[in-house]
Amino acid sequence: MKHLITATGLVLATQAVAETPVLNVYTYDSFATEWGPGPAIEEGFEAQCGCDLKWVTAGDGAALLSRLRLEGEGTEADVVLGLDTNLTAAARDTGLFAPQTVSADYALPIAWSDDTFVPFDWGYFAFVGNAEDPKPANFRALADSDRRVVIQDPRSSTPGLGLLLWIKAAYGDEAPQVWADLKDNIVTVTPGWSEAYGMFLDGEADLVLSYTTSPAYHVIAEEDASKVALPFDEGHYLQVEVAGAVAGSDQPELAQAFLAYLASDAAQSVIPTTNWMYPAVTPEGGLPDGFTDLVTPAKSLLVPEGDVPAMRDAALEEWRAALSQ
Template structure:
């Protein structure tokens, strides 16, 4: 081998070594997670500092839209991780045969109900609620049935087909009304100003004064108490209980960086990561020791309503059809 050839070989080997030390981790999530006020930027910075890698968050409309994207892409997906579907969609996501075991110890997590899944890692949770401005709305419904059947309030909520909050309302309605949900949807739809694709649009319209109430979370008022220094926005407490949402993340078996993906999943439930969620995603962290804004102490603690993800998988198509038929009338 001459000197020129030897030199070229050494340069190529060195270049390969440099590029191999830094991997790219692609995370499919929802848009508000990646926003400048969401948890994405802080988590990206913290994980990149420990992993010698680049984290690329890809923001989609919402959690259900994320699952729909995964269905379309299958094993050809560019994602290493999906982050932002919720507990209701776990069985449906697992049925695709694309999800890898996480390898994460979840025994120390604090959740509204027992979690035993080995593939999906919970990172925060909350309860759906209708948020209102108490300086404007005086007759606040005290139950879902009162909201649906008696109140004269206007509402905005999200599309159950593509939005996890919208799906949460669908499951909430089903858990309270059962076989009578179709009639209840028709009554609720009469109060709806609009149905939005995702949470961000719905909440923005509410803040603009387009409705009396908006589907959001029990924790949403904590944001306004912390950053707007006002307690005028409150979540209505319903006597039947509030539907639970546990947000989860998982690695894809098709990932070219599966060990790095598992490292990220483990990172999500460490205290440095958990300290981020309450004050950015405005949800409860899954570690009790995680930092939370003081406003969280002023929130009510609802009783939890939920279906198993297997039950949702078996019925979601019919329940969406039930909603769609009522919404179109």
């Protein structure tokens, strides 16, 4: 009798598992933490999909792509969320992604047409400083000033790579000279964004490489308006974060449904105050208060994804040569 009960229980349990499909979404760590958009998006999507959304995390966007490349065809990922426009070319080359079918009224500063990746948020890289301090209006003025800046290493950090491409996109062949002029302003180079931002808050530097949206965090979460992003007149480099469905997924419909949910108002309205980036689709209620008076660059810079690999290798060498002297 006891065995029968156990057996019945097992059968029921197996059926319950079989009835609840699992959607594995690979993302970067900070997306899925309790402060990130992860919990709200998981709850919202599970309420409508009758599925179990499972986050699988890697350190950052680059680590996410590495993980996917390591796993290859055998990956258990159904969706990969958190690659950016500097990684999409390499991600596309893996051939692991399926076409996407989402259509939305994107509020991106550039026209978006991509048959593979769905954008879910975006932002501009910028130098963030204190409101009362001098504000150089471009890289040359920054280099001429006595402002101390802390930046991130392009080899280990997304903003660090963004700055490399920013200067390369704005100055082309003159980029090495710009770096050489900036050298005496750069206090140090940190492995990641967190260390740099922490050093700036501790007063170790006047400016830190971050995002135009960073001041919104201080306004909304801390009611502190003393942090501002500096508008640069050569334009700001754009970062668009995207998600894509994996071709080998055993849940292709769910994966597409998740991509559609990501572009929906429910998900997009969560993004600004959790990921501290602009939502890809403007929420029905508009942007939160702290986002409306942010610096909006006159010009968006973005290297076409196909040009990124060659350009970043050249730019990295220039950066290293200029700063190592």
